[in-house]
Amino acid sequence: MLEAENLMVFFENALALNGFSMQVKPGEIIGVIGSNSAGKTTLMNTLSGLIIDMRIKEKRKGGERITVYGRILYKGKDITDYPPNERVKMGIVLSRERHPIFPESSVAENFQIAGYLRKRAEINQVRKYVYSLFPTLESLRKRKAGFLSGGEQQMLAIGMALVVKPELLLLDEPLLGLSPLMQKAVMDAILDLNKTEGITVILSEQFARPVLPVINRGYVVENGMLTLTGTGKELMNNPEIKAAYFGV
Numbered sequence: 001m002l003e004a005e006n007l008m009v010f011f012e013n014a015l016a017l018n019g020f021s022m023q024v025k026p027g028e029i030i031g032v033i034g035s036n037s038a039g040k041t042t043l044m045n046t047l048s049g050l051i052i053d054m055r056i057k058e059k060r061k062g063g064e065r066i067t068v069y070g071r072i073l074y075k076g077k078d079i080t081d082y083p084p085n086e087r088v089k090m091g092i093v094l095s096r097e098r099h100p101i102f103p104e105s106s107v108a109e110n111f112q113i114a115g116y117l118r119k120r121a122e123i124n125q126v127r128k129y130v131y132s133l134f135p136t137l138e139s140l141r142k143r144k145a146g147f148l149s150g151g152e153q154q155m156l157a158i159g160m161a162l163v164v165k166p167e168l169l170l171l172d173e174p175l176l177g178l179s180p181l182m183q184k185a186v187m188d189a190i191l192d193l194n195k196t197e198g199i200t201v202i203l204s205e206q207f208a209r210p211v212l213p214v215i216n217r218g219y220v221v222e223n224g225m226l227t228l229t230g231t232g233k234e235l236m237n238n239p240e241i242k243a244a245y246f247g248v
């Protein structure tokens with residue numbers, strides 16, 4: 001479904017992604033595991049095309065700070081130069097790190113905003129599904145999104161991405177700052193949308209523990225480089241992973 005070949009991203013002279021490659025098959029849940037600054041967000045921005053917008057903005061400011069090399073194929077098509085909106089139309093939807101919601105609007109209005117290109121009936125259908133995934137959200141539907149807890153905002157952010165009807169959903173650190181209970185609710189929801197809606201998922205995460213049991217395969221990244229890859233199970237049993245991520 002998706003192939004990334006030898007991605008290199010420079011911010012000025014700093015290499016944020018260094019020859020990173022990955023292959024994703026339809027229906028998979030893929031984890032990208034790496035510590036802070038490993039390059040997870042840069043990878044997500046590169047796959048979603050956001051990096052192209054960032055590069056253009058930087059250029060306008062007078063610098064040529066961001067350089068991207070490598071190739072991205074989606075369903076066999078070379079989308080390396082496609083801007084994010086083109087990729088969204090093809091079904092690649094990114095839910096960014098740290099909840100990009102509209103804080104002054106209610107939970108229900110946030111769905112409306114995210115689905116502005118969709119028919120009302122479609123939005124309502126997805127909203128119903130999201131409320132079944134996250135029953136808490138339904139009881140909070142009239143609350144301003146800015147007053148939700150971190151976990152509730154993350155649920156809303158995932159819901160807003162679903163309104164856009166992703167085929168490939170990119171989730172950048174969806175567990176960041178959440179309690180173990182909330183992390184479990186989010187991981188359960190990811191499993192559900194994968195199983196019942198057939199959505200392919202790439203999610204990034206610093207902490208392997210809640211993620212490895214759920215993912216089909218994982219890519220471990222350090223300093224922008226792929227250091228290890230395998231099934232969730234293989235990674236869970238890997239001594240290096242155990243030492244680095246499980247403290248044993």
Ligand SMILES: Nc1ncnc2c1ncn2[C@@H]1O[C@H](COP(=O)(O)OP(=O)(O)O)[C@@H](O)[C@H]1O
Nearest residue numbers: 011015016034035036037038039040041042043
């Ligand atoms: N806009 C930017 N300008 C300069 N350096 C950046 C920028 N974004 C990320 N970086 C650098 O690229 C590396 C990877 O960052 P990032 O992709 O955000 O990692 P992660 O999401 O895994 O924490 C880091 O060294 C970071 O400092």
Ligand SMILES: [Mg+2]
Nearest residue numbers: 040041097173
């Ligand atoms: Mg990040």
